[in-house]
Amino acid sequence: MDYQFRDIEKRWQQFWAENQTYKVDNNSDKPKYFVLDMFPYPSGAGLHVGHPLGYIASDIFSRYKRLKGFNVLHPMGYDSFGLPAEQYAIQTGQHPAITTETNINRYREQLDNIGLSFDWSREVRTSDPDYYKWTQWIFIQLFNSWYNIETDRAEKIDSLISKFKRGGNSHVKAMSDDDVPLFDAQQWSQKSEKEKQEVLLKYRLTYRRESTVNWCPALGTVLANDEVKEGFSERGGYPVEQKKMMQWSMRITAYAERLLQGLNVIDWPEPLKEMQRNWIGKSVGAMVQFKVQNSNSKIEVFTTRVDTIYGVSFLVLAPEHELVQELTKLEHSKEVLNYISQAKKKSELDRMADTKSVSGAFTGTYAIHPLTGRNIPIWIADYVLAGYGTGAVMAVPSGDQRDWLFARMFDLPIPAISDIQQNLDQEADASKEGRYINSELINGLTYSEATEVIIQRLEELGVGKARINFRLRDAIFGRQRYWGEPVPIYYKDGIPYTINEKDLPLVLPQVDKYLPTDRGEPPLARAEYWKFDPIENKRFSTLSKGPESSEDVSIILNLASRRLMPILSSRFKTIRQEYKIGDYRFDFFVEENNVGIAFELAFPIKNRQKNTLRKEYLQYFNYHFVPILLEELFEQDFEKKLRRKIEEILVKPQLSFALNYNYQNKFEYELSTMPGWAGSSWYWLRYMASKSERKGNTFVPNKSMQYWRDVDLYIGGSEHATGHLLYSRFWNMFLKDLGYVVEEEPFKKLINQGMIQGRSNLVYRLNYTLVPKTEFADLDKEVDWHNHYINRLPLIFLSKELVYKVGTDEEYLKKLETKINSYDLKAELNELGGKILLNLRPENIISKIHVDVNIVENDILNFEKFRNWRPELHNAIFLSERGKYLCGHEVEKMSKSKFNVVNPDDIIEKYGADTLRLYEMFLGPLEQSKPWNTNGIEGVFKFLRKFWKLFHNDEFTFNVSDEKATKAELKALHKIIKKVEEDIERFSFNTSVSSFMICVNELTDLKCNKRSILQELVIVVHPYAPHITEELWTLLGNEQGTLSFAPYPVFNPEYLVENEFAYPISVNGKMRMNLNIALNLEQAEVEKLVLENDHVRQYLDGKNPKKIVFVKGKIVNIVV
RNA sequence: GCUGAAGUGGUGGAACUGGUAGACACGCAGGACUUAAAAUCCUGUUCGCCUUAAAGCGAGUGCGGGUUCGAUUCCCGCCUUCAGUACCA
Known part of the structure; x- marks a missing residue:
């Protein structure tokens, strides 16, 4: 038969699924290798051909590593919380969980069609309560930790409390809010519980504070900085405004330095590291205090050029600076107020478009220069940003172009401070070369000398100190949205407390609408039982056996024994209503390690609470337990057994349960949910836990963590450079500080696949x-x-x-x-x-x-x-x-409106998955962005047919000979063994595909059908085209499915050894001809041979060569 | 503006540490097979010049220069494109 890709691919995909070929073991003697893809958000549009690019590359790498004898962890999952499903829910009323599951199923189907070797038993979904239980758990750890600068790591909050008890907080070096009041041990002990909590909150790594947030009214939520693009929301493009709100934040700034340093040890693309460096934005400088004339106030500024302090001719405050009002003199107040209101009106966009015009207003007040004692006028201007540094700068117009422009505009002095500054009437000169002038203390010194002297002096006077500033802001950690992880916090007396770890997960409640309430509270406020019960301290403790009679009949499936048994319905939690098997309708429920089915002949819904709770359980378990349950249920002849059991049970009277739930005197849960990046900031760790290990009481058992450690290869798009990839490193470092993770950096090597x-x-x-x-x-x-x-x-x-x-x-x-x-x-x-x-x-x-x-x-x-x-x-x-x-054609973003979306299913239908895989790789270097076009796909498809044909005769009968391979055949084989090995190691997949073509063309020309050659070739091609190779492997008489773990052929250089080489002969660097010369000859002999050649003499034109360059095995160059 | 990446035939791209530029494929042109089409196979294909042909000559990796026996590769300057970022003191 000709190459029947449809049959072959379907068959092998089924085989891998049934045999769990790629299920990976945590107990292995083999070396580990962890290959990770950035997990997708399951959008409604499904995959287009751009998505699989990275997945195919990582799959090739995974399969290759398996052949090389590694124990490869190659998992996949879904980042399934997010805005689109919620927007859809608002429009249609459909629960986001349902939308999400539908989309996931579609994704899964598409992924399966590509033949990716994922271990699906380790799938994660961030919206799965069993998963976000641990997201919440990490939140709680962050809440219960502080950052100790002395030990340079996060520690449990207890160690902070004991420090406070011993000696107050004046000697504590911690990353904290700026406004922590000082206290001693006694004052601490006298504080009330509430006061203590308020203090601790200023140290916790997740904390609440009033912060200016990017508020998007159209989406009704807060956005992170990296979700705002040029004043508009990244998703949807709605306008974003600044607003003050109480918000949960993550103290990522505590890790700024470590996040920066870590970049030096990881193997990531340089552009990406650079983006993170810029985002962290470290600047080394100093804080300097300027006293305000005739006042007790001080203005603190941050500068990276403290050496230019003698060049200061004015101070500039941001219009939003807290001292502006106080400093403004009456006669200037009109002007200043005008300016402030003007600045407020300027939108983000205007400010960006308009970076050249200079504006500002004088407050009428002067500050005193800390070193010279001179009077310095204080101005306000919007070129100073409230959000960076202290919101105030010391202006040095001779050294800073913006200060220079400002000075020019308002006719302020521009004193020179360096002997190389020239043309100060044209522009500022920020050069650090030269010696200082007009600078008392530092006249004649160099930059580095001067900086040291000034800082020392400022410190002596107590008006300044060296300081490192970061552009990185603490990450806001709350969304006023429904479809996200609930924050595991309740409030008592206005103070946040975490819920008990053993009561996790705090499951997302059912709501009637996915919109904010009329009072503007987040959607979770719609769930009226969204309260914490302090007495039971347990979320669902109120299920109890009651007097109410009903007609519930229940049986349970014991997962361990796989046997059905009757159960007291008082102990179960209903998880899904009305599931049909045959003629029967069931509810599913769980009871500790058992999964059950409850039958409802007539389920009496006596009260509202019960119904609400049922719904909640439904949502909780639906997406985690039901698939597992179904897997079990539809095994063998379950249905028959079930019917028999049902009939047995139905004749007996049963107990039932009632609900008594009291909502009074309960504490409010937090109403906001976590942002999109929460779940993705640790997901790779969860993959390390096998399916059975996930039932345990840790997110990854220590032993498995010790084995897998970190991600060896991470493939994904560069769009996550400053979001996901930064937050993930932060959480990983934090978890390492607490001893839950082994490595400081989570992703050892990272590759950005280009956009298609x-x-x-x-x-x-x-x-x-x-x-x-x-x-x-x-x-x-x-x-x-x-x-x-x-x-x-x-x-x-x-x-x-x-x-x-x-x-x-x-x-x-x-x-x-x-x-x-x-x-x-x-x-x-x-x-x-x-x-x-x-x-x-x-x-x-x-x-x-x-x-x-x-x-x-x-x-x-x-x-x-x-x-x-x-x-x-x-x-x-x-x-x-x-x-x-x-x-005509044009390259633009793939989008429906441009009719240029190509989905992989169509390609697979037409050419098969192996062709798709090869073609996506053949398109060009992985890291390069490139337009999708199918122009070359025929060539790849032809190649696979030709490859198939090597194993078959003209009648398409399988025909392989056991003859000994010839030298030429061995050479072709070993060339490809070496080439592919090198290519994969440097992620140059496109060149491998070319080499396969060359190899198959060569073997076709040699009419080679020798088993010894072809069997090895099958292994080499396997990572790229797994289906066709599995089929051929089996046809060659090997055991089914063993190909994935076959040993990669060993390259033998002997087969490539030649004794002759066609030397290119060039004259004056210009290639003229090739001459066959034995490779063992040395320079003298070669020279003689070359110069004797008639052809060569023609080019020499009778002249004598000045010099002959000879590189053995490479080239002969004659210089005339 | 700053930071980073990249510019090679009609197209996607190859040339890994300086050593035969254009591998492999698409497309195109011509041919074989076929009633025909598809499929398949063969030949040619960087550009220009020259030649009946064989062969030959010249130019050529964004532009200009440099180092070198030899540069797509290294150095200097410039241009263009893409990405990120934006008054960061």
Whole structure:
């Protein structure tokens, strides 16, 4: 049979699933290798061909590592909390969990079709309570930790409390809020519980404080800095404004230095590291205090150029600076207030567009220079940002261009401070070269000397100190949204407390609507039982056996024994209602380690609470337990057994339960949910826990953590550079400090796959108007006539090669017009004598129109499909020079509106998954962005057929010989063994595919069908094209499924040894000819041979060579 | 503006530490097979010049310069494109 990819691929995908081929063991003697993909958000659109690029690359690498004898962890999951599902819920009322699951199923189907070797038993979903239980747990750890600067790591909050008890907080070096009041041990002990908590909150690594947030009114939520692009929300593009709100924050700034230093030890792309460095934005400088004249106030500024302090000629405060009001003198207040309101009005966008104009206002107040004692005027201006440093700067116009512009504008002095500063009337000079002048203390010193001297002096005077500043802000950790992890916090007396770890997860409650309440509270406020019960201290403790009688009948499936047994219904929690098996309807429930089924003959819903709780359980368990349950349930002849059991049980009376739930005197839970990045900041760790280990009381058992340690290879897009990848490193470092994680850095090596852009196809429509031959007396009638016919006329499309002509060649235009008018366009039109007139203005003659790329092949339009695409195209006319319609093309983002989305399913249907995999790799280097086009896919498909043909005779019967391989065949094989090994190690997958083609072409030419060659070749190709190779492996007589773990062939250099080489002979560096010369000859002999050659002499033109360069095995260059 | 990456045929791209530029594939042109089409196979294909042909000559990796026997590769300056970032004191 010819290469039947559909059968082959389906069969092997099934085989891998059934045999759990890629399920990985945590107890292995093999060395570990962890290959991770960035898990996707399951959007409604499904995968397009861009998504699998990284997955295919990582899969090739994983499969290769398996062949190399590694125990490879290669998992996949879903980042399934997020805005789109919630937006959809708001519009349709459908629970986001349902949308999410539908989308996940679609993703899974598409992923399965590609033949990726994931260990699906380790799948994670961030929206799964069993997963977010641990996200919440990490939140609690952060809450209960502080950052000790002395030990340079996070510690449990207890160690802080004991420090406070011993000696107050004045000697504690911690990363904390700026406004912590000082206290001693006694004061601490006298504080009330509430006061103590308030203090501790200022030290916790997750804390609450009023912060300016990016508030997006349209989305009704707070966005992180990296979710705001140019003043608009990244998702949806809605305007974003600044707003003050009480918010949960993460003290990521405590880790700024470690996050920066860590970049030096990890193998990541340089651009990405650079982005993180910029984001962290470390600047080394000093804090300097300026006393305000005739006042007790001080203005603190941050500067990176404390050496220029003698050049200060004014101070500038941000308009929002807290001292502005106090400092403004009465006679200036009008001006200042005007300026402030003006600055407020300026939107983010205006401020960005307008970076050149200079504006500001004088407060009328002066500060005192700490070293010279001179008076320094205090100004306000919006070029100083409230959010960076102290919101105030010391302006040195001679050394800073912005200060210079400002000084110029308001006629302030620009004193020179360095002997190399020139042209200060033209621009500022920030150079650090040269010696200082006009600078008392540091005159004649160099930059580094001066900096040291100044800082020392400032410290002596107590008005300044060296200081490192970071641009990195603490990350806001709350969303006023529904579809996210609930924050495991309740409030008592206005103070946040974490819920008990053993009561996790705190499950997302059911709500009637996914919108904020009328009072503007987040959606969770809609759940009225969203309260913490301090007495039981347990979320669902109120299920109890009650007197109420009902007709519930329950059986349970014991997962360990897989046997059914009756159970007291008082102990179960219903997880899903009305599941049908055969004629029966069930509820599912769980009871510790058992999963059960409850039958409802008539379930009495006596009270509202019960119903609400049932719903809540439904949601909780639906997405975690039910799949497992179903897996068990539909095994063997479960249904028969079930029926028998049901009949047994039904005759016996049963107990039931009732609910008594009291909502009084309970404490409010936190109403906001966690941001999108919470769940993705630790997900790779959860993969380390096997399915059975996940039942345990830690997110990863220590032993497994010790084995897997970190991610060896992480593949994903660079768009997560400052979001996910930074937060993940932060959480990892934190968990390491607490001893839950082994490595400081989570991702040892990272590769950014390039974006696959869309390649749109365009058709060129000719625009024309219609002119009647006969004149209409009435204009209205003419318009009617026109409209009537123009819509009936066929649309005319020009092929690409004609478009240029139309634009430049007037003759051609006229011809075109005549030609069009000669068509029998419409009988009725001809009757009235209408004439088509092309639009006169050249730019209007042709409209570019996007056409669905799926009806275009190699830029040639399929007429028939095009005409059927839309009704108005039904009678379209095509003009071209060669009978084929050539479309134009453009590279842009893949999007539905541009009709350039290609999904992998169509490609797989047409060519198969192996072709898709090879082709995506063949397209170009992994890290490079490139447009998707299918122009070359035929070549890859042809290659696979040719590969298949190597193993078959002309009648397509499997035909492999056991003869001994020839030298040429061995050479071809060992070339590819070496090449692919090198290529994969440096992630150059595209060149491997080329080499496969070369190898198969060579072996085809050699008519090689030797088992010894082909069997090894199958292994080498396997990572790239797993299906076809599995099939051939089996045909070769190997045991099914053993290919994935076969040993990678060992390269033997002997087979590549040649005794002759066709030396390129160049004269003066110009290649002239090749000469076959034995490789064992040395320079002298080679020179002799070369110079004796007649052909060579021709080029020498009788002259004697000046010099001969000889590189053995490479080249001979004769210099004349 | 700053930071980073990249510019090679008609197209995607190859050339890994300086050593035969354009591998592999697409497309195109011509041919074989076929009633025909598809599929398949063969030949050619950087550009220009020259030649009946064989062969030969010249130019050529964004532009200009440099180092070198030899540069797509290293150095200097410039241009263009893409990405990130933006008054960061």
